[in-house]
Amino acid sequence: xxxxxxxxxxxxxxxxxxxxxxxxxxxxxxxxxxxxxxxxxxxxxxxxxxxxxxxxxxxxxxxxxxxxxxxxxxxxxxxxxxxxxxxxxxxxxxxxxxxxxxxxxxxxxxxxxxxxxxxxxxxxxxxxxxxxxxxxxxxxxxxxxxxxxxxxxxxxxxxxxxxxxxxxxxxxxxxxxxxxxxxxxxxxxxxxxxxxxxxxxxxxxxxxxx
Numbered sequence: 001x002x003x004x005x006x007x008x009x010x011x012x013x014x015x016x017x018x019x020x021x022x023x024x025x026x027x028x029x030x031x032x033x034x035x036x037x038x039x040x041x042x043x044x045x046x047x048x049x050x051x052x053x054x055x056x057x058x059x060x061x062x063x064x065x066x067x068x069x070x071x072x073x074x075x076x077x078x079x080x081x082x083x084x085x086x087x088x089x090x091x092x093x094x095x096x097x098x099x100x101x102x103x104x105x106x107x108x109x110x111x112x113x114x115x116x117x118x119x120x121x122x123x124x125x126x127x128x129x130x131x132x133x134x135x136x137x138x139x140x141x142x143x144x145x146x147x148x149x150x151x152x153x154x155x156x157x158x159x160x161x162x163x164x165x166x167x168x169x170x171x172x173x174x175x176x177x178x179x180x181x182x183x184x185x186x187x188x189x190x191x192x193x194x195x196x197x198x199x200x201x202x203x204x205x206x207x208x209x210x
Contacts, residue, residue: 017031053137054102054122065136070174074178081183085186085194087127087190090130108133111133124146
Protein backbone atom coordinates (compact mmCIF):
# COMPACT_ATOMS: atom_id res chain seq x y z
CA UNK A 1 0.00 0.00 0.00
CA UNK A 2 1.19 3.50 -0.74
CA UNK A 3 1.95 6.15 1.79
CA UNK A 4 -0.86 8.58 2.68
CA UNK A 5 -1.00 11.80 0.71
CA UNK A 6 0.30 15.03 2.21
CA UNK A 7 -2.40 16.71 4.24
CA UNK A 8 -2.64 20.32 5.37
CA UNK A 9 -1.57 21.54 8.79
CA UNK A 10 -1.21 24.72 10.76
CA UNK A 11 2.13 26.62 10.65
CA UNK A 12 4.54 25.90 13.46
CA UNK A 13 7.86 27.41 14.62
CA UNK A 14 10.00 24.64 13.16
CA UNK A 15 8.93 25.26 9.58
CA UNK A 16 6.51 23.56 7.21
CA UNK A 17 5.89 19.83 7.02
CA UNK A 18 7.68 19.78 3.69
CA UNK A 19 10.77 21.23 5.39
CA UNK A 20 10.52 18.73 8.23
CA UNK A 21 10.16 15.88 5.78
CA UNK A 22 13.18 17.03 3.78
CA UNK A 23 15.39 17.37 6.83
CA UNK A 24 14.44 13.86 7.88
CA UNK A 25 15.53 12.45 4.53
CA UNK A 26 12.13 11.21 3.44
CA UNK A 27 11.02 10.75 -0.15
CA UNK A 28 8.20 12.73 -1.69
CA UNK A 29 5.80 9.84 -1.06
CA UNK A 30 5.90 10.40 2.70
CA UNK A 31 2.91 12.44 3.76
CA UNK A 32 1.54 12.67 7.28
CA UNK A 33 -0.03 15.29 9.47
CA UNK A 34 2.32 16.47 12.19
CA UNK A 35 0.94 18.24 15.21
CA UNK A 36 2.14 18.90 18.72
CA UNK A 37 2.36 21.40 21.52
CA UNK A 38 4.50 24.49 21.11
CA UNK A 39 7.70 24.58 23.15
CA UNK A 40 9.04 28.03 24.08
CA UNK A 41 12.72 28.28 23.37
CA UNK A 42 12.81 24.98 21.51
CA UNK A 43 14.20 26.67 18.41
CA UNK A 44 17.83 26.26 19.55
CA UNK A 45 18.22 22.57 18.88
CA UNK A 46 22.03 22.56 19.20
CA UNK A 47 22.40 24.29 22.58
CA UNK A 48 24.92 22.98 25.11
CA UNK A 49 22.10 22.52 27.62
CA UNK A 50 20.18 20.30 25.23
CA UNK A 51 23.23 18.23 24.35
CA UNK A 52 24.05 17.63 28.01
CA UNK A 53 20.48 16.57 28.78
CA UNK A 54 20.56 14.05 25.97
CA UNK A 55 23.94 12.70 27.03
CA UNK A 56 23.31 12.35 30.75
CA UNK A 57 19.59 12.65 31.51
CA UNK A 58 17.46 10.58 29.15
CA UNK A 59 18.32 6.92 29.74
CA UNK A 60 19.37 7.47 33.33
CA UNK A 61 15.89 8.50 34.49
CA UNK A 62 13.57 6.85 31.98
CA UNK A 63 13.36 3.43 33.65
CA UNK A 64 12.26 5.05 36.90
CA UNK A 65 9.51 7.00 35.16
CA UNK A 66 8.13 4.02 33.21
CA UNK A 67 8.55 0.85 35.29
CA UNK A 68 7.08 -2.49 34.21
CA UNK A 69 3.79 -1.78 35.98
CA UNK A 70 3.34 1.47 34.03
CA UNK A 71 4.11 -0.24 30.73
CA UNK A 72 1.50 -2.90 31.52
CA UNK A 73 -1.11 -0.26 32.37
CA UNK A 74 -0.42 1.61 29.12
CA UNK A 75 -0.64 -1.61 27.09
CA UNK A 76 -4.01 -2.41 28.63
CA UNK A 77 -5.26 1.14 28.08
CA UNK A 78 -4.39 0.98 24.37
CA UNK A 79 -6.07 -2.41 24.00
CA UNK A 80 -9.23 -1.14 25.69
CA UNK A 81 -9.14 2.02 23.59
CA UNK A 82 -8.91 0.17 20.31
CA UNK A 83 -11.95 -1.94 21.16
CA UNK A 84 -14.00 1.28 20.93
CA UNK A 85 -12.90 2.58 17.53
CA UNK A 86 -11.18 1.73 14.25
CA UNK A 87 -8.01 3.69 15.02
CA UNK A 88 -4.59 2.28 15.88
CA UNK A 89 -2.55 3.87 18.69
CA UNK A 90 1.17 3.59 19.29
CA UNK A 91 3.03 5.03 22.28
CA UNK A 92 6.75 5.40 21.69
CA UNK A 93 9.34 6.75 24.12
CA UNK A 94 12.82 7.77 23.06
CA UNK A 95 15.20 8.61 25.92
CA UNK A 96 17.53 10.79 23.86
CA UNK A 97 18.91 11.42 20.40
CA UNK A 98 22.29 10.26 19.18
CA UNK A 99 25.22 12.57 18.52
CA UNK A 100 24.52 12.77 14.81
CA UNK A 101 20.94 13.95 15.25
CA UNK A 102 21.84 16.30 18.08
CA UNK A 103 24.46 18.17 16.12
CA UNK A 104 22.22 18.30 13.07
CA UNK A 105 19.72 20.06 15.30
CA UNK A 106 16.96 17.49 14.74
CA UNK A 107 13.77 18.67 16.43
CA UNK A 108 11.30 16.46 18.31
CA UNK A 109 8.83 17.02 15.47
CA UNK A 110 11.26 15.87 12.84
CA UNK A 111 12.10 12.80 14.84
CA UNK A 112 8.40 12.02 15.41
CA UNK A 113 7.78 11.97 11.66
CA UNK A 114 10.77 9.67 11.19
CA UNK A 115 9.47 7.28 13.88
CA UNK A 116 5.98 7.34 12.36
CA UNK A 117 7.47 6.21 9.05
CA UNK A 118 10.01 3.77 10.49
CA UNK A 119 7.42 1.88 12.56
CA UNK A 120 4.93 1.80 9.65
CA UNK A 121 2.22 3.48 11.70
CA UNK A 122 0.96 4.87 8.40
CA UNK A 123 0.29 1.36 7.15
CA UNK A 124 -3.23 0.74 8.49
CA UNK A 125 -6.34 -0.27 6.59
CA UNK A 126 -8.24 2.96 7.25
CA UNK A 127 -5.31 5.42 7.41
CA UNK A 128 -6.11 5.73 11.10
CA UNK A 129 -2.75 5.36 12.84
CA UNK A 130 -1.88 7.78 15.65
CA UNK A 131 1.60 8.02 17.15
CA UNK A 132 2.10 9.46 20.63
CA UNK A 133 5.82 10.21 20.74
CA UNK A 134 7.72 11.27 23.85
CA UNK A 135 11.29 12.53 23.47
CA UNK A 136 12.19 12.19 27.12
CA UNK A 137 15.36 14.30 27.27
CA UNK A 138 13.50 17.24 25.69
CA UNK A 139 10.37 16.73 27.84
CA UNK A 140 8.44 16.96 24.60
CA UNK A 141 5.30 15.16 23.39
CA UNK A 142 4.40 15.05 19.71
CA UNK A 143 1.37 13.50 18.05
CA UNK A 144 1.56 12.34 14.46
CA UNK A 145 -1.83 11.44 13.01
CA UNK A 146 -2.46 9.79 9.66
CA UNK A 147 -4.66 11.64 7.21
CA UNK A 148 -7.78 9.57 7.85
CA UNK A 149 -7.82 10.73 11.46
CA UNK A 150 -6.56 14.27 11.11
CA UNK A 151 -9.16 15.20 8.51
CA UNK A 152 -11.79 14.78 11.23
CA UNK A 153 -9.93 16.02 14.31
CA UNK A 154 -7.67 18.96 13.43
CA UNK A 155 -4.63 20.58 15.05
CA UNK A 156 -6.15 22.33 18.05
CA UNK A 157 -7.35 19.19 19.82
CA UNK A 158 -4.07 17.34 19.25
CA UNK A 159 -2.09 20.28 20.61
CA UNK A 160 -4.29 20.46 23.69
CA UNK A 161 -3.64 16.78 24.42
CA UNK A 162 0.12 17.25 24.03
CA UNK A 163 0.07 20.20 26.43
CA UNK A 164 -1.96 18.30 29.02
CA UNK A 165 0.39 15.33 28.89
CA UNK A 166 3.43 17.53 29.29
CA UNK A 167 1.83 19.28 32.26
CA UNK A 168 1.36 15.91 33.95
CA UNK A 169 4.96 14.95 33.22
CA UNK A 170 6.22 18.19 34.78
CA UNK A 171 4.40 17.15 37.95
CA UNK A 172 6.11 13.76 37.83
CA UNK A 173 2.90 11.94 36.86
CA UNK A 174 4.17 10.00 33.87
CA UNK A 175 1.85 7.00 33.87
CA UNK A 176 -1.16 9.18 34.66
CA UNK A 177 -0.24 11.64 31.91
CA UNK A 178 0.02 8.93 29.27
CA UNK A 179 -3.22 7.26 30.35
CA UNK A 180 -5.05 10.59 30.29
CA UNK A 181 -3.70 11.31 26.81
CA UNK A 182 -4.81 7.90 25.56
CA UNK A 183 -8.27 8.47 27.05
CA UNK A 184 -8.60 11.85 25.29
CA UNK A 185 -7.48 10.42 21.97
CA UNK A 186 -9.81 7.44 22.42
CA UNK A 187 -12.80 9.74 22.85
CA UNK A 188 -11.94 11.54 19.61
CA UNK A 189 -11.44 8.32 17.68
CA UNK A 190 -14.65 6.80 19.02
CA UNK A 191 -16.54 9.89 17.91
CA UNK A 192 -15.15 9.94 14.37
CA UNK A 193 -14.19 6.28 13.80
CA UNK A 194 -16.46 4.12 15.99
CA UNK A 195 -15.79 0.39 16.01
CA UNK A 196 -17.76 -1.56 13.44
CA UNK A 197 -17.43 -4.96 11.80
CA UNK A 198 -14.01 -6.59 11.76
CA UNK A 199 -11.58 -4.62 13.88
CA UNK A 200 -8.18 -6.37 13.81
CA UNK A 201 -5.27 -5.15 15.91
CA UNK A 202 -2.84 -3.85 13.27
CA UNK A 203 -0.12 -2.35 15.47
CA UNK A 204 1.46 -3.50 18.76
CA UNK A 205 -0.24 -2.21 21.92
CA UNK A 206 2.89 -2.35 24.04
CA UNK A 207 4.85 0.88 24.58
CA UNK A 208 8.01 0.91 22.51
CA UNK A 209 11.32 2.15 23.88
CA UNK A 210 13.73 3.20 21.14
